[in-house]
Amino acid sequence: xxxxxxxxxYGYNWENIxxxxxxxxxxxxxxxxxxxxxxxxDQQTIEKLKYYNIKFLYEQNSSYKRIVVERFKSYSxxxxxxxxxxxxxxxxxxxxxxxxxxxxxxNKIGNKKIxxxxxxxxxxxxxxxxxxxxxxxxxxxEFIKNKPTFNAGSFAGFSEKIKDLCMxxxxxxxxxxxxxxxxxxxxxLIQTAYKDDVFYAKFEDEWCCQCGTTLDPTKMNxxxxxxxxxxxxxxxxxxxxxxxxxxxxxxxxxxxxxxxxEINEFYKIKYKNL
Numbered sequence: 034x035x036x037x038x039x040x041x042x043y044g045y046n047w048e049n050i051x052x053x054x055x056x057x058x059x060x061x062x063x064x065x066x067x068x069x070x071x072x073x074x075d076q077q078t079i080e081k082l083k084y085y086n087i088k089f090l091y092e093q094n095s096s097y098k099r100i101v102v103e104r105f106k107s108y109s110x111x112x113x114x115x116x117x118x119x120x121x122x123x124x125x126x127x128x129x130x131x132x133x134x135x136x137x138x139x140n141k142i143g144n145k146k147i148x149x150x151x152x153x154x155x156x157x158x159x160x161x162x163x164x165x166x167x168x169x170x171x172x173x174x175e176f177i178k179n180k181p182t183f184n185a186g187s188f189a190g191f192s193e194k195i196k197d198l199c200m201x202x203x204x205x206x207x208x209x210x211x212x213x214x215x216x217x218x219x220x221x222l223i224q225t226a227y228k229d230d231v232f233y234a235k236f237e238d239e240w241c242c243q244c245g246t247t248l249d250p251t252k253m254n255x256x257x258x259x260x261x262x263x264x265x266x267x268x269x270x271x272x273x274x275x276x277x278x279x280x281x282x283x284x285x286x287x288x289x290x291x292x293x294x295e296i297n298e299f300y301k302i303k304y305k306n307l
Contacts, residue, residue, distance in 0.1 A: 034118035036064040036135050037192075039111070040125040041104040043071040043097050047078040049126055052300050055307055056130040058085050064135060065117075068125065069107050071097030101185075101215045105203040112196035120195045124186035129287040129300060131275065134189065137240060137285050145232035147190035147198065149183040149223050150241035150288070151265070156182055158263040159246060162216070169214035170205075170221060177220060181265060183233070185219040187241045187288045194230060198222060236266045236278045244269075244276075244296070245289040271296055274303075 038057070042050065050068075057066065068089040074082070082089055090111075096103050108122060121134060142148060156162050157178040167174050190198070198219075205218040223231045234240035242248070247268055252258040261268065267279035276287050276296065290296045 034135075034139075035116075036119050036121070036138075037115075037117040038064060038066040038121045038123065039069070039108060040066075040123055041069040041071070041100060041107060042125045043100050045070070045072075045078075045126065046075050047081050050078075051081070051307060052304055053123075053125055053128050053130075054082070054085050054087055055304050056300075060130050060133040061135060067111075069104065069111070071100065071103070099212065101213045102203065102206040105199040105206070105215065109196050109199040109203065112192055112199070117192050119189065120192050121189040122186075122195065122199075123189075123286070124288065127289050127291050128187065129290050129296075130285070131283055131287060132285040134240075134285050138189070141238065142232055146194040146230040147223065147227060148188060148232045148234055148240060149219075150187045150234050150243060150286070151236065152182040152184055152243040152246045153236055153265045154182055154246045154260060154263060155179055155265070156220075159260075160257065165213065166217040166220070168211045169209060169217035173221060177224065180220075180224055181233070182216075182246075183220055183223060184241070184243055184288060185216040187243070187286060188219070190230075194227070198227060201226070236269065236284075237280060237282075239278060239282045239284055241286040241288050242269050242276050242278070242284040243288050244293050248276075248296070249289070249292040250294070251292075271299075274299055 066087045069092050070089055071092055071094050092107055094103055156166060159182055162182045166177060201222055202215055202218045206214045246260055247264055253261040270277050276284050
């Protein structure tokens with residue numbers, strides 16, 4: 034299959050994105066990467082992206098500061114013009130790659146069309162997610178409250194499905210003045226219109242570790258969060274520079290690693306001079 038890793042940013046330069054880029058090219062030398070940026074990159078960043086064979090597209094957008102919504106319009110428009118079999122939509126500022134996600138797809142996706150990564154916590158137990166959903170689509174909270182939250186910054190799927198899903202996320206989100214309804218829209222859609230297409234990846238599936246709900250030390254055993262008492266799977270472990278699940282299997286993707294001081298410091302040192 035022909036794969037595309039698609040992401041977006043504003044106000045970023047090399048220091049903001051180098052951990053994503055370098056860790057990706059360590060595990061995947063060949064697949065295409067395209068960054069949509071809503072602000073210009075400096076010359077150092079452009080040279081580094083060229084070195085790592087990363088393409089970028091500068092897009093003028095007066096609403097770019099609402100990137101969590103605008104990115105989905107950009108993605109859907111782009112995917113209508115370029116042809117790939119499979120597309121990954123990954124946040125650019127806080128993801129590390131430990132293994133090649135394309136290998137996961139080839140071996141594990143089966144007959145599903147979309148991969149959604151669990152945050153390993155129910156909506157009703159994550160106060161940010163609960164508030165986010167209520168602000169966005171509160172009239173449906175009873176429907177979603179006992180379902181796990183899935184992250185809108187670490188999903189993937191076959192191109193036509195992803196293009197269609199992005200259009201729907203943007204259409205739903207664009208109706209709101211609330212700043213960040215994208216994750217609520219994503220979760221509502223994958224639990225309704227797209228539910229038969231989705232591989233709901235748990236931590237045991239090794240797809241993605243969402244550190245914000247499972248490893249952030251400011252949330253685990255501290256009021257009002259106490260996430261350690263409500264997470265849906267055993268806590269991941271970080272040992273010898275690798276994040277693993279409770280089955281001692283290495284995750285392919287580490288998301289929100291910068292919320293965990295030990296992991297953040299490890300990668301800060303690892304890629305310090307690159």
